[in-house]
Amino acid sequence: MTLAQWTEVDDYFNGLLVGPDEALDAAVEAGDGAGLPAIQVAANQGKLLNLLARLQGARTVLEIGTLGGYSTIWLARALPEGGKVVTLEADPAYAEVARANIERAGLADVVEIRVGRALDTLPELAAQGHGPFDVVFIDADKPSNPDYLAWSLKLTRPGSLIIADNVVRDGEVVDGASEDPKVQGVRRFTELVAAEPTLTATALQTVGSKGYDGLMMALVTGQAPESR
Ligand code: SAM
Numbered sequence: 577m578t579l580a581q582w583t584e585v586d587d588y589f590n591g592l593l594v595g596p597d598e599a600l601d602a603a604v605e606a607g608d609g610a611g612l613p614a615i616q617v618a619a620n621q622g623k624l625l626n627l628l629a630r631l632q633g634a635r636t637v638l639e640i641g642t643l644g645g646y647s648t649i650w651l652a653r654a655l656p657e658g659g660k661v662v663t664l665e666a667d668p669a670y671a672e673v674a675r676a677n678i679e680r681a682g683l684a685d686v687v688e689i690r691v692g693r694a695l696d697t698l699p700e701l702a703a704q705g706h707g708p709f710d711v712v713f714i715d716a717d718k719p720s721n722p723d724y725l726a727w728s729l730k731l732t733r734p735g736s737l738i739i740a741d742n743v744v745r746d747g748e749v750v751d752g753a754s755e756d757p758k759v760q761g762v763r764r765f766t767e768l769v770a771a772e773p774t775l776t777a778t779a780l781q782t783v784g785s786k787g788y789d790g791l792m793m794a795l796v797t798g799q800a801p802e803s804r
Contacts, residue, residue, distance in 0.1 A: 579785075582783045582787075583785040586620060593620070594623050599677070600619070600646065600650070600681075602680055603649060603677035603681070607644035607677075612643060612670055612673060617650075617741065618786045620784065622649075624791075625647055626654045628711065628737060628793070629711050632710050632711055632735075634654060634711045636659065636662075636707070637651045637652070637661040637662070637711045638664075638701075638707070638713070638728075638731060639651060639661060639663040639664065639715065640712070640713070640716045641663075641665065641694075641716030641717075642670065642674045642689060643670055645663070645673070645678045645689075647713065648674060648678060649677065649678060649681045651711070652678070652687050653683070659686060660686060660687075660688065662688045662690060662701065662706060663689050664694040664698070665690070666693050674689055694724065695720060695723055698727040702727070702731060706731070707731035707733075708732050708733035708736060709736060710732075710736055711737050712728040712731065712732060712736065712738045713739045714739065714741070715741040717761075718761040718762050719757040719761035721761045721762060721765035725738070725768050725772075729774070729775075729796070734797060734799070735796065737794070738775070738792075739792065739793050740762075740791070740794075741791055742758075742762070742790070743765070743766065743779055743790045743791065744781050744782070745758060745762060745789065746787065746789070749766070766779070774797055774799065775795065775797065776794070
């Protein structure tokens, strides 16, 4: 199978199940126009995030890694009246693009963008009493994933869902000798999730217009492993 075939299949399903969307399409266009890397989730993955947040009955979402706000919009749309997404972005220029995209989508009141390295803004969030969040979406610098897991555990409650993107990395995740810090970040993250008694998790490989990668989903049980 090739990327072209995966893309054609994505297009088929997206055409029937996801559809065009003015605000989301404009967000991608604005990101491209501003020179942002096209590393946002695919449309069907954005819809999956939206469905997961709805299944969770989420009112609050923490996103680590905003880029142009594409996944942020999908997540924010899942929330009921009064819901809130806090999204963390290191790059001020990306955050500005996201701000405009989120405003265009009519979600300015729902989304708070915090600019700065997430390892600086996460402690601030905790100190300010934010959380527990119902959903956490980890999608920033992969070497920091182990730290993001620790913060996610602090900022969630039993019943919360932690989702992490890009955990397969073209299959490189199985290479323990990889010198890629992103691969090592994802491997350590996975080992920590596996060893954490208050989580139960799975990971799925994905193919599509964005290539070969995968998603991890971990439910915070707050329980000992025998009751997972
Ligand atoms: N979630 C976005 C989406 O699907 O639309 C894509 C996020 S992109 C894969 C990763 C983002 O994380 C980039 O915008 C990058 O600037 C940001 N980032 C990288 N390192 C970061 C850090 N230390 N703290 C916060 N954001 C960071």
